[in-house]
Each structure stands twice: as C-alpha cells, then as structure tokens.
Amino acid sequence: QGWRRWRRLRLFPRPRPSLAFNLDVESPTVYSGSEGSYFGFAVDFFAPDLSSMFLLVGAPKANTTQPGIVQGGQVLKCNWNPNRRNCQPIVFDATGNRDFAKNDPLEFKSHQWFGASVRSKDDKILACAPLYHWRTEQKAEREPVGTCYLHDGSKAFEYAPCRSTSIDAEGQGFCQGGFSIDFTQGDRVLLGGPGSFYWQGQLISDKVAEIVSKYNPKVYTTKYDSQLATRSANAAFDDSYLGYSVAVGDFSHDGIEDFVSGVPRAARTLGMVSIYNGDTMASMYNFTGEQMAAYFGYSVAATDINGDDYTDLLIGAPLFMDRGSDGKLLEVGQVSVYLQQATGGFQSQAMKLNGFEVFARFSSSIAPLGDLDQDGYNVTLFCLPLGSFQRARPVITVNAGLEVTPTILNPEDKSCELNENGQKVSCFKVKFCLKADGKGSLPRDLTFHVELLLDKLKQKGAIRRALFLHNRQPVHSKNMTVPKGGRMSCEELQAFLRDDSEFRDKLTPITIFMEYQLDYKTAMDSTGLQPILNQFTPANVSRQAHILLDCGEDNVCRPDLQVAVDSDQKQIYIGDENPLTLVVNAENLGEGAYEAELFVTVPPQADFIGIVRNKEDLARLSCAFKTENKTRLVVCDLGNPMKAGTKLSAGLHFSVHQESEMDTFVKFDLQIRSSNMYNNLSPVTSYQVDLAILAVVEIRGVSSPDHLFLPIPNWQPKENPETEDDIGPLVQHIYELRNNGPSAVSKVMLNLQWPYKYNNNTLLYIMEYEIEGPMNCTSDMEINPLKIKVNEKNETTNGGDSRSHNVNRRDLSAAEGDVQTLGCGTAECLKIFCQVGRLEREKTAILYLKSRLWTQTFMNKENQNHSYSLKSSASFSVIEFPYKNLSFPEDVHNSTIVTTNILWGIQPAPMTVQVWVIILAVLAGLLLLALLVFIMYRVSGVFNES
CATH class of the missing domain: 2.60.40.1460 (Integrin domains. Chain A, domain 2)
Structure with missing residues (x-):
C-alpha cells in the first residue's frame, strides 16, 4: 500500500505524459489530506457550471462525523484556485448504521472504503463504498455488497443495486458494487461489481433520473425498471472479476455509448476486456491478453487516439513482463491500444507500449486528458504508482x-x-x-x-x-x-x-x-x-x-536461367547397382547470375553418388549433398558469376532403391538459383524415372558323391538294419536356389522328386533333410520310416573302403556301356514341397537331402554287373514379389536334375608319384637355396667396403 505519513496529490495546470517541455514544474499545486486517510486514492474534476472548477478527491480511510462509524471514508471538494487551496468534505451520508432492532444492525459502514471510486458529470457526483456490508434479518452473516451515493448538488441519493434479500456468494452477496464506476453521455451510470456470482463479476447500469425518483431511505432494496445488467454464467467463468475496471464509448456507431469492462483473471488469468452494447447489454467484443498473470484489463480507457473521430480502446496490464537486455524477464507493465475502424470493429493488431521502469506498475490507471496542447490529438496519461523520483539529466x-x-x-x-x-x-x-x-x-x-x-x-x-x-x-x-x-x-x-x-x-x-x-x-x-x-x-x-558488376548502366543484373535434364535410362530395376545418370544442361540467356547454383531435390528413393568425370563433353562441377528443412539436396556451383551466354552440361550419378513398397517411380526436381535481386530463379524442371522388377532366379544341384562303385568290400547285408552303415554308403543331393537379382522375390515354390523305389525295392533311403535360408518343406511320405539311427557326425562321402584298386580300361568301358536310368519316369518317387520366403539379391536358399544307397537292392543277383543312373529333380516357380504397385514378370521358373551314378566294378586308385621324382625335386631345392645364400654374401661384402 505504501502510503507515508502525508499523502500529497500534485496537479499541474497543463499536464502532458511524454514530451512535457512546457510544464510549470516550478510552482505545482499541492493538496494535502489527513494522515492515514488515503487522500488521493481516487480523483476527478468537477465543473458544476462554466464558471466553477473543483477537484474531487477520495479518502476512503478517513474518519467522519457519522455516529459509531470508524473510517467510513469521505469525498472532498478542493478549490482549483491556487490561491485558495482548501478542501472541504462533501456530505453524502451523515447517519450511522441502521438496525433491525437495538444492537442488531442490518448494515456495517465502518471500513467501507467510501471514496474508493469517484466520478462526476455536470452537477452530478457519484461516489462509492465497495466494502460496505449488509445482512438480512434471516441470516447473521454479513456480505460486502457495496453501495454508492449520487449527489446532485443539494441532496444525496443512495444507490445499492447489489443489495437484496438473498445474499450469498452464488448471487450478489460479494458483489462489491462500485468497485469501478462511470457516467455515460446519456445520463446513465455504469457500476462494476467484480465479486458477484462466485467472483465472475457483474456490470450494472441504471438511469440517473430513476435513481433519484425511486430513492426512499426506508426502502433497502429497490427495483429499477430501466436497469441493464449482466447475468451469471457457467462455473468456468468463476473468479474472473468482470467489472474490475469500466469505461464507456461508442463502439457500435449508433450514437449510444457502450460499456467496457476489464476482466483481469479471465481466460485462465490471461485476462480479458469485454465490450457490451449500451442499449441491450449484449456482448459485442472480447479482447484476450497474451501473458498469464499480467492482469490484462486492470485498467481500461476509451478515447480517440488518432484523431479520426472514432473512439479507440486502451487496456492496461501493469504486471506484464518483458525481457531486458540480459535476457531476463522484468516486470515493466504494458498498454495495448486497439484502434477502431470506420467500417466497424478494430484493427487486428494492437499497438503495444511497454513501461520503462521495473516494478513501477506502468498502466495501473489510464486517464484520457483531451487535447491539452491543441495539436489536434487527445493526450492520455499512464500512471506508474511505484515509479521512482529521479533528477533530470542534461x-x-x-x-x-x-x-x-x-x-x-x-x-x-x-x-x-x-x-x-x-x-x-x-x-x-x-x-x-x-x-x-x-x-x-x-x-x-x-x-x-x-x-x-x-x-x-x-x-x-x-x-x-x-x-x-x-x-x-x-x-x-x-x-x-x-x-x-x-x-x-x-x-x-x-x-x-x-x-x-x-x-x-x-x-x-x-x-x-x-x-x-x-x-x-x-x-x-x-x-x-x-x-x-x-x-x-x-x-x-x-x-x-x-x-561494380558487368550488368549494364544500371549495375543491376537480370539473368535468364534455364535448366533441362535427360537420361538414357527410362526405367530402373529395383536393386540394380548400376547408377542412374542424369545429364543436366544449364544455360544463362540473360545478364550475369551471381552465386549461381544448381539445386537438385533428391527423392527419398535415391542417394547421390557423385558427378561424371570420365567424359570430356561434361563439366566437372563442384557438388555437395546437404539437407535443408528435411529436404535432401545436391547443390552444384555453376559460377560466380555465371556469365551471359554460359552453357554447361554435367552428369550426376544416383543410386536408386525403393523406399516403400508402394513406390512406382522416382522424381527429381531441378532448379538454378542465384543471389540476384531480379530473375534469380529458373523454372523448376522435373525428371521422372519408372521403377521396374527384374529377378534372375536359378536353381543348381549336385550329388555328393556323384558316383559309387559296387560291390563294396567287406560289406554284408542285414535283414533288419539298425544304423546308417547297415544300409549302405552316404549319398547327398544338394539343391541351391539363388536370386541373382537385381530385384528381390518374396515367395517361391520349390518342388522336388526323389527316386525312392523300383520294382518294390528301395533305391535311395532318405535319412533326413536340412534347409538353409528362408525355406519350409513338407513331404508326401514319411522320412526315415524305419527309424534308422542317424549318425551324429557327418562322415566322408567317398562311399566305403578307401583302399587302392586297379581298374583296367576294358572293365570301365564295359561297365559304362550298361547303364539303366532310374528317375521319376521309371521309379516310384517321394515328393518334397518347399516354400521359400523373401530372397534379396545374391541371397540363396539351400536344401540338403541326406540318404543312403540301399545296397542290398543292387547286390541282388539280377542287378549285379549293371550300372545305374539315379536321378532326382527339382523345379521352382516365383509366385510373389515384394512390390505392391508394380507389375512383375510372369512365369519365372526353371528346373534341374541331379544324378548319382552306380557303377559295377573296382574303384580306380589315385595316381601315385614315383620316388625318383621326389628325390630329384628335393635336390633341386637345396641347390637353389645355396645359390641365394652365396649371392647375399657377395652383396653384403660390397656394402661393407663402401
């Protein structure tokens, strides 16, 4: 509150808020009030006629002559004549508290803060006590409804529109009517009560004539026929303080002044100012603050700021914070000015005036003063109640x-x-x-x-x-x-x-x-x-x-930039590692282009590799990859300047891939940009290349071993074999499905046929199969139905005894001449069905079939001295590709056959090296070593002599 022993109000004859060079600061008019009375809390000028001028000063904590009342507050009328600086209290109410009965008061005037608000119009004075309390006979609680008095120069009339028989927080019990007040030109009073309806707040307006005519000191609650008032809203508007500050002005262009009210705690403490129609109290405009707790709407004023004869709106936010030069937030206060337009409404952007002194509470009050210096514009005063006093500096x-x-x-x-x-x-x-x-x-x-x-x-x-x-x-x-x-x-x-x-x-x-x-x-x-x-x-x-530029007499360059692009590749196979080459042609048909650069927007499906350097007809530009606002660019320098008539061709390499399975094409955008003021851009040129599918899939097979010799030495058949070796030698067929690309495949069907029996005799007995890669297999017969024990370790695949045997040429020729083919056309086959998943480029899926030659079948007398060719076969077909919106090649399939030869005869021995050849090789090596030692010895001797 900060009121010292004497609170003095200084007034100047010709005040001006800003450039006040003509103020008579040497002889100010000073008025003083009693100690602790808050003299000067509210002020206004009072001109009851053309020849009289007074100053009205509120002292809301002053003691009065009212019986039994402590600090009831008063309003004083001070003479404007500087030679007669006396102030006399105006008598609005000389009575004490009214009672229901003795010692049972119905009102409480002590500490009511009468004089906290004061306004005058012609010979009328309105002064209020917002902390005036009242109670009903039914309730013992007293509530701060507030009351006002209207003085017409000879008599005072009480005006308490919030005083009613039903007082509580939900209604008008905490109204504090008269917290803010004003007169309209149409002889109405406007009263703000920020405590009504759980502190939503309220505006009330009544005609002066009706306040006078309906006044009856014996009637405590009066109904006014022409009253305009806002009503209770939903609970979201609680604690908003409508009516905290008020002003009047014509904002509807109808000649009737409308009502302005500050609502400093509305909109989650951002603050609001609302304008209501002066004829219907309908809402017209709402203005919302921009900073929480700045108390936007603490003060309001309506006056013509720019001299266009339309009333403008000024709104104070004394707790507004702004950043100082050190970046820290400082409380400086702010005034927002909204200019009314001739067509109605307000300009969208408000002018902002920030205070210049920290914690001074700039804009705590705003006072329109009229055209003080006769320059055609109204002057407005902004108050800094906590501002400091400083000496003037030269x-x-x-x-x-x-x-x-x-x-x-x-x-x-x-x-x-x-x-x-x-x-x-x-x-x-x-x-x-x-x-x-x-x-x-x-x-x-x-x-x-x-x-x-x-x-x-x-x-x-x-x-x-x-x-x-x-x-x-x-x-x-x-x-x-x-x-x-x-x-x-x-x-x-x-x-x-x-x-x-x-x-x-x-x-x-x-x-x-x-x-x-x-x-x-x-x-x-x-x-x-x-x-x-x-x-x-x-x-x-x-x-x-x-x-100075080479740009003509005006020294202003106007280039004419053009860019074109082409490529010999009209489509790209997904996964192809061969780069896409764009040949770019850049040309300047105008004046010099400074800091000219080629900008290539790289789509997400492509990556920049580099420029083409191995062709003499293509320029070797300096290019760099960079990202701007998540846009991938290749930027190439075209010259500084790119002179008039310059033509450049360059090749750019890009690798292309499919970013999404939905992609069907890749698009590049190209543009030349320069730093010239005029014509600094070329038209955007685009190049689109389609994506296509190509997958070269192959299947290969091998038999390990690819031939076996019968009979097997020292092998005896068993009627009920228990181990693999009891059956015969190991035979493996290995099938590899390989995608040579460049595109991937997502689903391949692989079918295998295996020669299993012939004339009811087993040929190749499958022990198990293994897979490598994204593949799943099933068979139409049970694998290893006899439950033969599978060896834990893989054995060599040479099929039996490793001893040396000599086989003459005549025997082999005879054996090879008698070969019977046993495949699925002659033998009964087992079928295996495999589904292969996604295979990228150069990836494989392998099927290992481990079997045993059912030797007893071939040792039967009728089968001896015959050679056999056992053949399995595999075929595949590509069913799906992982590219949803692209057409793919049909009928991608192939097949292969793997053969294991069964030969009757003796396995040939490996070729041996004679002993004399080994001895000769050892002697030659020793001789070469001796020669090298001798040469090194001679070389080291020469260096030692040097």
Whole structure:
C-alpha cells in the first residue's frame, strides 16, 4: 500500500505524459489530506457550471462525523484556485448504521472504503463504498455488497443495486458494487461489481433520473425498471472479476455509448476486456491478453487516439513482463491500444507500449486528458504508482556524418598499394564526422568512443569483403573529442576491397556502419550527475557501397536461367547397382547470375553418388549433398558469376532403391538459383524415372558323391538294419536356389522328386533333410520310416573302403556301356514341397537331402554287373514379389536334375608319384637355396667396403 505519513496529490495546470517541455514544474499545486486517510486514492474534476472548477478527491480511510462509524471514508471538494487551496468534505451520508432492532444492525459502514471510486458529470457526483456490508434479518452473516451515493448538488441519493434479500456468494452477496464506476453521455451510470456470482463479476447500469425518483431511505432494496445488467454464467467463468475496471464509448456507431469492462483473471488469468452494447447489454467484443498473470484489463480507457473521430480502446496490464537486455524477464507493465475502424470493429493488431521502469506498475490507471496542447490529438496519461523520483539529466544532441567515396567499387581499378611488395588493391575513402551540443551543466569538450565497421550486415564469422588499409581489419575504433556547440569534427580513412577470389557475394551492398557512445565519466558534473544522449537521435549511421558488376548502366543484373535434364535410362530395376545418370544442361540467356547454383531435390528413393568425370563433353562441377528443412539436396556451383551466354552440361550419378513398397517411380526436381535481386530463379524442371522388377532366379544341384562303385568290400547285408552303415554308403543331393537379382522375390515354390523305389525295392533311403535360408518343406511320405539311427557326425562321402584298386580300361568301358536310368519316369518317387520366403539379391536358399544307397537292392543277383543312373529333380516357380504397385514378370521358373551314378566294378586308385621324382625335386631345392645364400654374401661384402 505504501502510503507515508502525508499523502500529497500534485496537479499541474497543463499536464502532458511524454514530451512535457512546457510544464510549470516550478510552482505545482499541492493538496494535502489527513494522515492515514488515503487522500488521493481516487480523483476527478468537477465543473458544476462554466464558471466553477473543483477537484474531487477520495479518502476512503478517513474518519467522519457519522455516529459509531470508524473510517467510513469521505469525498472532498478542493478549490482549483491556487490561491485558495482548501478542501472541504462533501456530505453524502451523515447517519450511522441502521438496525433491525437495538444492537442488531442490518448494515456495517465502518471500513467501507467510501471514496474508493469517484466520478462526476455536470452537477452530478457519484461516489462509492465497495466494502460496505449488509445482512438480512434471516441470516447473521454479513456480505460486502457495496453501495454508492449520487449527489446532485443539494441532496444525496443512495444507490445499492447489489443489495437484496438473498445474499450469498452464488448471487450478489460479494458483489462489491462500485468497485469501478462511470457516467455515460446519456445520463446513465455504469457500476462494476467484480465479486458477484462466485467472483465472475457483474456490470450494472441504471438511469440517473430513476435513481433519484425511486430513492426512499426506508426502502433497502429497490427495483429499477430501466436497469441493464449482466447475468451469471457457467462455473468456468468463476473468479474472473468482470467489472474490475469500466469505461464507456461508442463502439457500435449508433450514437449510444457502450460499456467496457476489464476482466483481469479471465481466460485462465490471461485476462480479458469485454465490450457490451449500451442499449441491450449484449456482448459485442472480447479482447484476450497474451501473458498469464499480467492482469490484462486492470485498467481500461476509451478515447480517440488518432484523431479520426472514432473512439479507440486502451487496456492496461501493469504486471506484464518483458525481457531486458540480459535476457531476463522484468516486470515493466504494458498498454495495448486497439484502434477502431470506420467500417466497424478494430484493427487486428494492437499497438503495444511497454513501461520503462521495473516494478513501477506502468498502466495501473489510464486517464484520457483531451487535447491539452491543441495539436489536434487527445493526450492520455499512464500512471506508474511505484515509479521512482529521479533528477533530470542534461541532454546531449549529436549530429553524426558518414561519407563513402566512391560508392561504386571497381574491382579492376587497383590504385592503392597493400604492402611493401607492391600488391595493388581497389580502395575507397571513409570519412566520419561528429558534432555535439546540449543544455545544462556540460564540459567544454565532449569525448565519444567511435567504432567503424565495414560490411556490417555480414554474419559473424563470414568473410568481410572490405578491410581498412592501415590495419587490414574490418573494424576501426578510437576516442574522438569534439567541442560542445562547435563545428563538425571529421576524420578520413582508407579502405580496400578484397580480391574477388576470396569471397562469393558480389551483389549485396557493402554496409559501412558508424556507432558512437558518449564517455559519461568525462562528461559528468561536479555532483556526479551524468548527461544523456538525446534518445530521439540515432546513435549510429550507415552508408552503402556497391561492387561494380558487368550488368549494364544500371549495375543491376537480370539473368535468364534455364535448366533441362535427360537420361538414357527410362526405367530402373529395383536393386540394380548400376547408377542412374542424369545429364543436366544449364544455360544463362540473360545478364550475369551471381552465386549461381544448381539445386537438385533428391527423392527419398535415391542417394547421390557423385558427378561424371570420365567424359570430356561434361563439366566437372563442384557438388555437395546437404539437407535443408528435411529436404535432401545436391547443390552444384555453376559460377560466380555465371556469365551471359554460359552453357554447361554435367552428369550426376544416383543410386536408386525403393523406399516403400508402394513406390512406382522416382522424381527429381531441378532448379538454378542465384543471389540476384531480379530473375534469380529458373523454372523448376522435373525428371521422372519408372521403377521396374527384374529377378534372375536359378536353381543348381549336385550329388555328393556323384558316383559309387559296387560291390563294396567287406560289406554284408542285414535283414533288419539298425544304423546308417547297415544300409549302405552316404549319398547327398544338394539343391541351391539363388536370386541373382537385381530385384528381390518374396515367395517361391520349390518342388522336388526323389527316386525312392523300383520294382518294390528301395533305391535311395532318405535319412533326413536340412534347409538353409528362408525355406519350409513338407513331404508326401514319411522320412526315415524305419527309424534308422542317424549318425551324429557327418562322415566322408567317398562311399566305403578307401583302399587302392586297379581298374583296367576294358572293365570301365564295359561297365559304362550298361547303364539303366532310374528317375521319376521309371521309379516310384517321394515328393518334397518347399516354400521359400523373401530372397534379396545374391541371397540363396539351400536344401540338403541326406540318404543312403540301399545296397542290398543292387547286390541282388539280377542287378549285379549293371550300372545305374539315379536321378532326382527339382523345379521352382516365383509366385510373389515384394512390390505392391508394380507389375512383375510372369512365369519365372526353371528346373534341374541331379544324378548319382552306380557303377559295377573296382574303384580306380589315385595316381601315385614315383620316388625318383621326389628325390630329384628335393635336390633341386637345396641347390637353389645355396645359390641365394652365396649371392647375399657377395652383396653384403660390397656394402661393407663402401
């Protein structure tokens, strides 16, 4: 609350909120009230006639002469004549509390805060006590309904629209009527009661004439026929405080003033301001704050700000926080200004005015003051109740000048020497000047810190295109002393342009920036008061220089960029590793294009490999892959500049894959971009290549071993074999299904036929089968029906005795001449059905069939001395591909046959090496070793002599 021993209200004859150069601050009018009365809590001017002017001042904690009342509050009328600065209380109510019976009061006027709100219109004064309490005879609880008094110059009339016989929080029991008040031009009063309906708040308006005519001191609750009032809303609007602040103004263009109310805790404490129709109390507009708990709507005002004869709206948010120079949030307060439009409604964007002092509660109240300085615009006063008092600082006005010669820089005109080696550079002059003057206690000479920066607009870390000649840096700093009120002080420096090979940007202007700061320590007076620079004069100045371009007389280049693309590949097989090559043709039919680059948008189904370098007719561009906003790009440099008439062809390699099973094509977008101001883009050119399926699937088979010799030495048949060896030698058929690509397959059916019996005699008895890869198999007969014990370890597949045998040529020829083929055309076959899953390129699925030759069948007398060719067969067919929207080749199938030969005779022995050959080879090796030792010995001797 912060009220000191005396609370004084200072008023000035000609107040102005901002540039108040004409205020008579030497002789302010001062009014004082009693200690602790909160004198000045509310103020208003009162002009009952054209010849009279008074100041109304509320003192809501003042003691009065009302019997039995403590700090009832009062309103004082102060004479505006500065020679008669007296203030006299206005008598609105001289009575104490009214009672139902002795010691049974029905109202409570102590601490009612009468005078907390005061408004006047012509000879009428409305003053309120929002903390006035009341109770009914049925309830002992008292509630702060609030009450007001209307004074017409001779008599006061009580006005308590929230006082009723049913008082509780759900209704108007906590109304606090009169918390905010105003008059309309149509002789109505507007009253805000922020506590009604569980603090949803309420607006009430009644006619002045009806308040006067229906007043009866013996009647406590009065019904007004012309009353306008807002009603209770749903519970979501509880604790919103409608009626916290009020104002009136015509916002419907009908000549009737409408009602404005702040609702500072609405919209989850963002705050709102609502406008209601002044004829029907219907809702018209709602404005919502942008920051929680800023108390948007704490204060409101309606006045014409811009002189267009339409009432505008001002809204205060005294707890608004903004970030300071250090990035921290500071409470500075804010005013939002909404301008009304001639066509109705308001401009969509509000003007924002932030406070300048922390915790000063800027915009706690807003007061339209009219056109004080007669400039055609109304003046509005914003209050900072917790603002500090500061001494005025002398203001220094600075005129700064900056000149660049020449402003068009020719990179070829190298007239300055950069170093002792005589390196020539293109240079220009930078002339900077200062002039300063001011009023107040200022020294004769003023010192400024001046900083010059070349190519200011380049980002930090980027190459500055110009440097100062004396230090080869883009920055020059110095302290500059100028006489107060003297002539312009100037200095001149030389700067130069870097070689154009050191930077790319030749189009944007080179900004030369000058900034100055006052040396406050040398400018302060003997009391330590420091002056301040005029805040309406910029503390910096800038000029621009342009690099001369080969672009005609206007030095503005207008290129005509064109790009075309082609490829000899109209479709791409999915999975193919051969890259897609795009041949790009870029052309400039206009003037030079600076920082020209080719942009290729790479689709997700493609990856950039590189440029084509092995063709002389294609340019070897410098290209790089990068990502911008999740867009994958290949960017290629086309020249800086890409001169007029330039034609370039380049090849770009891309690998292509299918990102999604739904993809059917791959699309590339190409465009040339430059940094020119005009015509800096070429039309976008697209190239689309279709995706296709190609899968080369093959099947191969092998027998291990591929032939067996009978009879098997030392083998005897068993009537009931128990082990594998009891049956005969091992025979394996291995089938490999291989996808050579490039595309994948997702489903293949593999069918195998196995020669199982012939004339009811078993041929190859399958012990088991194994699979490798994504494959599942079933058979039409039981595998290993005799339950023969399977060997735990794989044995060699040479099929029996390894002893050497000599077989003459005549025997073999005789055996091979008598061969009987036993396949599925002559023998009974077992069938195995396999389903193969997804096979990518170069992937396989293998089926291992492990069997035993049923030797007893071939040892029968009728089968001896005969050779047999046992044949199994396998066939496959591709059923599905993993590409949903692409047509795939039909009838992808093949087959193969695996043969195991059964030969009757003696297995040939392996060829042996004679002993004399071995001895001769050993002797030759020893001789070669001796020769190498001798040569090394001779070589080492030569080095030792050296």
